[in-house]
Amino acid sequence: MGTFGGYRVINPKTLKVKNVGINALMGNGSSVISFLQANDNKLWIGTNVGLLALNLTSGGTEKFIHHPNDPSSLTDNFIKTIVKDEKGRIFFGTNNGLNMLLDDEKHFKSFLQSDNKLFSDDIIYAASLEKEGKLWLGTEDGVTIFDTATEAFSNIRPNKRESFGLSHKSVRSICMADNGIIWLGTYQGGVSKFDPNLALFNLKHSSPFDPKGLSSPIVTSFAEFSKRKIFVGTDGGGLHFFDRDQGVFEHIDMKSKIDFSRNPLAILTLMLDSRGMLWVGTYQHGLFAYNSKTKTYKQYLAGPSATDLSQNEIFAIKEDSKGLIWIGTNGTGVNVFDYKTNSFTKSGTQSLPPMLLPSNGFIRAIVEDPYGDMWLSSSGTGIAVFQRSNGKYKVYRKANSGLSNDVVLSLLCDSKGNIWAGTDGAGLDLFNRRTGKFTNFNETNGLSNAIVYKILEGKDGLIWLSTDNGISCLNPETKK
Known part of the structure; x- marks a missing residue:
C-alpha cells in the first residue's frame, strides 16, 4: 500500500502492518504511487520523484530518475503506473510519456506524443494489458492503445458525434475483465464500458x-x-x-x-x-x-461532342483492367472514358452496331469478370455482357437464363470469378458459367429481404448484402 513517505506491507494471515519509509532513499516529500512485482526477487516501486527497484532477497535498492542529457533515462520522475507484458517487458507510465525497461535493466526506451501523433497524451494515469498483447493507456486526452509487438499506436478519444463513444477525455483507471470487457474510469465522466463482443455500429x-x-x-x-x-x-x-x-x-x-x-x-x-x-x-x-x-x-x-456525356444522370462507374472508365447512365446506356483521348465512346440504345446496347440503357451496376468482359445490369432488361473477344454483347434475362428478375440493382464479381446479381424484389442470383443459368437465393434461404441494393465480398470470402431490411451475410461454400 503506497503512502506519503513510503509504503505499508500487510500480512494477510496475521493482518500485521509493516511500515517502510523511502525518504532516506528518494528524499523528503516522496510518495509511493505504483507497484509491480516483476518476479520473486524484484519489486518495482513508482514514486513522485523517481523509480525504485527493490531486491526482495537481499533488501538492496536501485534508484532511477530522469536525466535531461540522457535520452535513455526515464522521461519523467512521476511514475503513475507500472505493467508487465506477456514477454516480461516492463512499462512505466509517467507524467511525460511511456518508458520501456531495456534488457540491461539500466536504461529505458521512451515513447512520446512528439514522436507519434496517435499517442493521445503524454500524461499517463493508468495502464493495463489486453489479452491480445495490446497495452491500454489511460491518459489526459483519451485512451492510447500500444501494440507491444509492432510498437504501433492507436487511440480512442471522446467524440460528441459518436453515440457509443468515450464519456470523457481524462481516463484515470482501467480494468480488464476476464470476459474481455474493458472498464474505463474517467474524471467527471463516470465509467465507460468497452465490450468487444457487441456488434454495434458506430453511427x-x-x-x-x-x-x-x-x-x-x-x-x-x-x-x-x-x-x-x-x-x-x-x-x-x-x-x-x-x-x-x-x-x-x-x-x-x-x-x-x-x-x-x-x-x-x-x-x-x-x-x-x-x-x-x-x-x-x-x-x-x-x-x-x-x-x-x-x-x-x-x-x-451531356452534349453533342465526343468530350460530352450522353446524359446527366450517372448511376454506376467502374474502371476496367485497361484503365478505361465505364459510366452507366439512366436511360442512354454506357459512356466509356479514355484518358488518352480525353473523350467518351458511347454505347446505347440509339448507337450503331457494334455499339448498339441490347438493353433499355438504365444502367444500375457495372463489373468486370476475369476474362475482361464487362457486365452491365439494368433496371428492366436484365444484364448485358460486353465480350472483349468479339466486341459484341450477350444478354441474360429472366426468359433465357433463369435470372430471377430483370431489374438488377447490383453486381459483384468475387475473388473466384463468380458473378452475383442483386435484384429488386427477387433476391440474390449466382451465375453458373457452365450452364449459362442463374441460381436464386431469397428469403426462404435466410435472406433478410429480397431487394438487394449492394453486394460486397469480405476478406474471408463471405458475401455481404445490403437489403431493404438490414444486412445479410452468405457463405458461398455452404450457401447459407
Missing part, C-alpha cells in the same frame, strides 16, 4: 449545423481513399471526406455549372480509380472528376 448522425459533421441523412456511396480516410457521397449534402481517426467530415465544395441555386449535389455513385482520381456520378448534374491531390475538379455534362 454518425447527420446535422446541417455541424461544420465537421455529416450534412445529409441520405448516404448513397463510399470510396475508400486510404485505411483511415473515406469519401462519402450523399443525396442533397454533396461530397464528404471522412477521417476515421478524428471522427470528423470535411465538406468538399463542388458546384455544378448548370445549377445557379448552388445547392449541394445529389451524388449517386463514387469510384476512385487507379490514378487517384475520384469519379462522382450525380443526379441531373453529370459527372465530376475530382483530383484528390490538387483538390480540383472537372465537370462533364
